[in-house]
Amino acid sequence: MIKSIFTIGVASVLIAVGVNGFVLPSHLVNGGLWGISLLANYLWGYKLAITFVCLNLPIYFLAITFDLNYFFKGLLGTFISAVGINLLFPISGFFHLPLLANVVIGGLFIGTGVGMMLRIHASPGGMDLLALMVSKWFSINVGFIILLIDTAVILTGVFVLKDERMLYSLVIVGIVGIMASIMTSIKSIKVFV
Structure with missing residues (x-):
């Protein structure tokens, strides 16, 4: 359990750096339930x-x-990720890169963090947890399911x-999906546990 918590912690830091350092400054939307929540906020307040x-x-x-x-691992992953994103919020605006660089680097950080969590059957949010369960039910790669959602x-x-600027979010989603697929498919990748 300690190894799982450590892995979730490291993954949460990667996700928080990706979101706060690269995605938020570009004013883009994440996928999953955060993306749906943002859309509900934009549309209906x-x-x-x-x-x-x-x-x-x-x-x-x-x-x-x-x-x-x-x-339990999903709840733990969601909680630690939320704390990490809140604690690392001050790095927002720290990096001054072109939009496409922010999108790619942010996607790589987030995708690696998500992949690390999914590999130990944890998740940083409900949609990833749902994808993890669907993956087990239908034997489909979890990264591919996340990419579709x-x-x-x-x-x-x-x-x-x-x-149209939101289309850059598709690049983030694609990178996150690819990284999660790689992290969950290649057995030789070691993730602390």
Whole structure:
């Protein structure tokens, strides 16, 4: 369990650096439940954190009936990731890179962190936990499932908000999906546990 917590901690730092250092300064949207929560905020003024918690609840109830290990590691991953993102918020705006560089570097950091968590059956949020369970049910690579879900969220954002800049979020989603697929597919990659 200590090794799992350590892995989740390192992965959370990578995710927090990717989000705060590279994605947020570019004013882009993440995929998953954070992306859906942001869209609800933009469209209807819903509170971001409350929407995120409400969207996560059904997935965690499903996880507790599916596998207690997934439930506890998912809860732990979500909590530690949220704390990491809050603690590392001051680095937002620290890096001054072109937009495309922010997108690529941010995607690599986030994708590596997400992949590390998924490899030990943890997740930084409910949508990744749902993807992990679907992956187990249907024997599909979890990174591919995350890529599909996140792409749908981003395309919805582009269509609803009519902001072409959001298309850069697809690059982030693609990189995160590829990195998560690599981290969960290649058995020789060691992730502390």
